Amino acid sequence: MKYLLWLLVLFAAAVAVTTAAHNSAYVLLVYPPYRIDMSLTLFVCLILLLLLAGYSMIRLAMMAVTLPTYARRFREQRDHAKSQALLNDALNAYFEGRYAAAERAAVHAMALGDTTSLHPILAASSAHELREFDKRDQYLAMAEGRDAGDATMRLMATTKFMLDQRDPQAALAALEKLRASGVKSHLGALSLELKAQQQAGHWDEVLDIVKELEKRAAIDVTVAAQLRQQAYLESLRAQQSAGDVAACLKKIPAEFRRRGKVAAAAARALIQYGDGVLAQQILADSLNAQWDSELVALYGDCRTGDAVAQIEQAEKWLNQHRQDAGLLLALGKLCTQQKLWGKAQNYLDASVSVSPSHAAYTALGQLAERLGKSEETYRYYQQAMELKK
Numbered sequence: 001m002k003y004l005l006w007l008l009v010l011f012a013a014a015v016a017v018t019t020a021a022h023n024s025a026y027v028l029l030v031y032p033p034y035r036i037d038m039s040l041t042l043f044v045c046l047i048l049l050l051l052l053a054g055y056s057m058i059r060l061a062m063m064a065v066t067l068p069t070y071a072r073r074f075r076e077q078r079d080h081a082k083s084q085a086l087l088n089d090a091l092n093a094y095f096e097g098r099y100a101a102a103e104r105a106a107v108h109a110m111a112l113g114d115t116t117s118l119h120p121i122l123a124a125s126s127a128h129e130l131r132e133f134d135k136r137d138q139y140l141a142m143a144e145g146r147d148a149g150d151a152t153m154r155l156m157a158t159t160k161f162m163l164d165q166r167d168p169q170a171a172l173a174a175l176e177k178l179r180a181s182g183v184k185s186h187l188g189a190l191s192l193e194l195k196a197q198q199q200a201g202h203w204d205e206v207l208d209i210v211k212e213l214e215k216r217a218a219i220d221v222t223v224a225a226q227l228r229q230q231a232y233l234e235s236l237r238a239q240q241s242a243g244d245v246a247a248c249l250k251k252i253p254a255e256f257r258r259r260g261k262v263a264a265a266a267a268r269a270l271i272q273y274g275d276g277v278l279a280q281q282i283l284a285d286s287l288n289a290q291w292d293s294e295l296v297a298l299y300g301d302c303r304t305g306d307a308v309a310q311i312e313q314a315e316k317w318l319n320q321h322r323q324d325a326g327l328l329l330a331l332g333k334l335c336t337q338q339k340l341w342g343k344a345q346n347y348l349d350a351s352v353s354v355s356p357s358h359a360a361y362t363a364l365g366q367l368a369e370r371l372g373k374s375e376e377t378y379r380y381y382q383q384a385m386e387l388k389k
Helices: 002-021 040-095 099-111 118-129 133-142 148-164 168-180 187-200 203-215 221-237 242-251 260-272 276-289 293-301 307-320 325-337 341-354 358-370 374-388
Strands: 026-031 034-039
Touching: 034 040, 040 099, 040 118, 099 118, 118 133, 118 148, 133 148, 148 168, 148 187, 168 187, 187 203, 203 221, 221 242, 221 260, 242 260, 242 276, 260 276, 260 293, 276 293, 276 307, 293 307, 293 325, 307 325, 325 341, 325 358, 341 358, 358 374
Parallel strands: none
Antiparallel strands: 026 034
């Protein structure tokens, strides 16, 4: 179809040229005293040339007027292209670990007049990795006063920097500014807040964030359980009285209360504050659910006022765990409380024969000391010190 149109145009042009060549018409121009006589074909050609010349002059004038704008736009496009190339260089260098090169590329891009916050934040991240914190803060200041997206990027970077410097309060302050700006807590912000709350020791907040991450299916089940256990452990260790420990235990689900590490932390705190009864109960519940040789050793440190009942319970366990050094140690300690010297000696000797330990030799030394056996006391304490080294 295109070729057919061109063919028609050529035929039309040929007809027009032929007609013009054989046209006898003429044009007479009179301006006294002058008189110009020319053919119609020449007159039409001159008119067309005049129109073409006029059009060309107008185009040249318009180009002259718009030249500064065009030149400015050309320079902007050129600088933008250079900025993009420098951004690629900076990102490549940053993720390759060449932080000094990444910083130089980002600074060069800023010198070209790039107004986005990406380059100063990238330069700040590079300076942070180089531990040049003053320069990092200067770059962050350059990123202020931008739009909401740039502010979010800057505050997220600030939070990460503060966490790396173990300054959780500053990190939490940056996250609070992020929320105040109207940005909802997305997964990246929640992950950073989780780390900040851990560093700050705000364990109730840690539990809340873990719950939120689970709702969004953004955390592994095993990791969530580990974080909860850590939160419960740290909360127990932070309590200042037996009543506080008991109140804290009520907030912990039974599943976690029975875990060995949590039960041990609770029992140690309760023993320290003089509530052996609750400590004994916590230990018994955990041991009945899942046996733990290290945990049962704490059972002998519980002062409940009824050591006989404790001995009976421990001897029931002994029927199933005859070679458990921790259980034998606990029985030795309990028998020592009841002044059952012979049974205490037998249990402690059995514990040492199964697995020598600092605690067992210390208990033997205390027993020998109470019985007035000076030489044995010195020997047991000496063996305990050797195992502690």
